[in-house]
Amino acid sequence: MRILVICQYYYPEPFRISDICEELVKNGYDVTVITGLPNYPEGKVLSEYRYRKKRIEIINGVKVVRCFEIGRGRRKFMLFLNYFSYALSASIKTLFMKEKYDVVLVNQLSPVMMGLPAIIYKKKHKKKILLYCLDLWPASLTAGGINEHSVIYKLFHAISKWIYQSADYVAVSSVMFSDYLKNTLGINQETIFHLPQYAESLFLEESEVKLDNKFNFVFAGNIGDMQSVDTIIRTANELRNHLNIIFHIVGDGSRLEACKALCNELNLQNVFFYGRKPLSEMPMYYGLADAMLITLKDDQTISSTLPGKLQSYMAAGKPIIGAINGEAKQVIYEAQCGFCCEAEDYEQLGKLILAFCKSSKKEQMAKNSYDYYRKHFSKEKFMSVLEEALVKMEV
Known part of the structure; x- marks a missing residue:
C-alpha cells in the first residue's frame, strides 16, 4: 500500500x-x-x-x-x-x-x-x-x-x-x-x-540518574501558552525553602524566555532550564526524575486534550504530578500513578509535591504508571x- x-x-x-x-x-x-x-x-x-x-x-x-x-x-x-x-x-x-x-x-x-x-x-x-x-x-x-x-x-x-x-x-x-x-x-x-x-520505544528503556538527597521533578516538552509552565515556576517559589526539592525544565517554546524571566524576578535557585534536547537524550532527563510534572492552561478546550507527554511519562514508568483538568487528570486518577490538582493552582501543586516526597507509595505509583501504559497506550x-x-x- x-x-x-x-x-x-x-x-x-x-x-x-x-x-x-x-x-x-x-x-x-x-x-x-x-x-x-x-x-x-x-x-x-x-x-x-x-x-x-x-x-x-x-x-x-x-x-x-x-x-x-x-x-x-x-x-x-x-x-x-x-x-x-x-x-x-x-x-x-x-x-x-x-x-x-x-x-x-x-x-x-x-x-x-x-x-x-x-x-x-x-x-x-x-x-x-x-x-x-x-x-x-x-x-x-x-x-x-x-x-x-x-x-x-x-x-x-x-x-x-x-x-x-x-x-x-x-x-x-x-x-x-x-x-x-x-x-x-x-x-x-x-x-x-x-x-x-x-510513546517512542526509547522511553521504555531504564535510565536512572539520581542526585543524592534530592527530590527531582522534571517537566519535558513544549513551553508555550497552553502548557502553563509558569505554574511550575510559581510552585518552585512556594517551595523555595525546601532545599532538597529541585525543578528541571527541559524544552523550548514561545514562553521559555518569559519563564526564565519570572525565575530571575523571583530569584529562584531551585529551577534549572536545559532548553530543547534531541529525542535520543530525553531518557537521561527522565531518569533524573523522582516524578514528572504535567501542567496545562485552565481552559475547557485545552482540558479535553490528552497531551502526548503523558504517554511518554508513563512509558518511562514515572509517577506523575499535575496541575491539569479534563482527560489527563482522569487518566492519572484511573491509573493511580500520581497526584493531581486544578489547572494553574500553583499553591496546591506545591502541597502535592510535598505529599509525594513523604509518600511511601512512590514505587507503586511508578509501577502503576508503566502498567497502565502497556495496557492502554x-x-x-x-x-x-x-x-x-x-x-x-x-x-
Whole structure:
C-alpha cells in the first residue's frame, strides 16, 4: 500500500508522526510525507533547509517532500503567516502531484488547514482520507484568546467543519474530542474512533540518574501558552525553602524566555532550564526524575486534550504530578500513578509535591504508571488500530 501523509511538522521537529511513518515503512508500506520547513519550536527555519536546500529527502525509508513555509516566529502575525504559507504551498504541491497513492493520512495538529492539501488530493484522485485529530478546531482558538462570537472564529468554524466532514474517518487522540466533533460540528459518530498516542520505544528503556538527597521533578516538552509552565515556576517559589526539592525544565517554546524571566524576578535557585534536547537524550532527563510534572492552561478546550507527554511519562514508568483538568487528570486518577490538582493552582501543586516526597507509595505509583501504559497506550496497539483503518479505507 502507498500512503500519502500530510502534516506541517516532521523530523527534525519533535513530533511523533516521524516515528509513525518510519514504523509504517518497517511494516512494509510505501510512505511519502508532504511537510513544511523545520522551524518548530524555535520559530526560524533551520539553516540547512533554507534557499531550497533539502526539499526532498529519504529519512529512514520515508520519502519526505518539503513545501515552502514562513517560520512561525514569536508573534501571532508570524504564526498566522506560518499556518497559511504551508496550507497554500502544500495544496499547490498536491494539486500537481502525478504520483498515485492508495490512501491519505492527515496528522492534524494546529492548524486544521493542514487538511486542505489532503482534500485536494482526494478530489483529484478519488482516494479516501483518514484524519488523525490531535488538536481540536475551531475550539483551540478560544484558548488563544479568540472570542467564539467573533468573525474569525465563525470563519474557522465553517472551515473546520468542512475539513472534518471531508475526511472519510476521523481518529481522535482524546475521548473528549468525540463529543465535540459530533455535537458541535455534526461529524458522523460512525466515522470517529479513538486512537490515543503512544510513546517512542526509547522511553521504555531504564535510565536512572539520581542526585543524592534530592527530590527531582522534571517537566519535558513544549513551553508555550497552553502548557502553563509558569505554574511550575510559581510552585518552585512556594517551595523555595525546601532545599532538597529541585525543578528541571527541559524544552523550548514561545514562553521559555518569559519563564526564565519570572525565575530571575523571583530569584529562584531551585529551577534549572536545559532548553530543547534531541529525542535520543530525553531518557537521561527522565531518569533524573523522582516524578514528572504535567501542567496545562485552565481552559475547557485545552482540558479535553490528552497531551502526548503523558504517554511518554508513563512509558518511562514515572509517577506523575499535575496541575491539569479534563482527560489527563482522569487518566492519572484511573491509573493511580500520581497526584493531581486544578489547572494553574500553583499553591496546591506545591502541597502535592510535598505529599509525594513523604509518600511511601512512590514505587507503586511508578509501577502503576508503566502498567497502565502497556495496557492502554502501547505502540503495538496503536499501530494495529491505525493499519487496520488504513487497509479498510483502501478497499
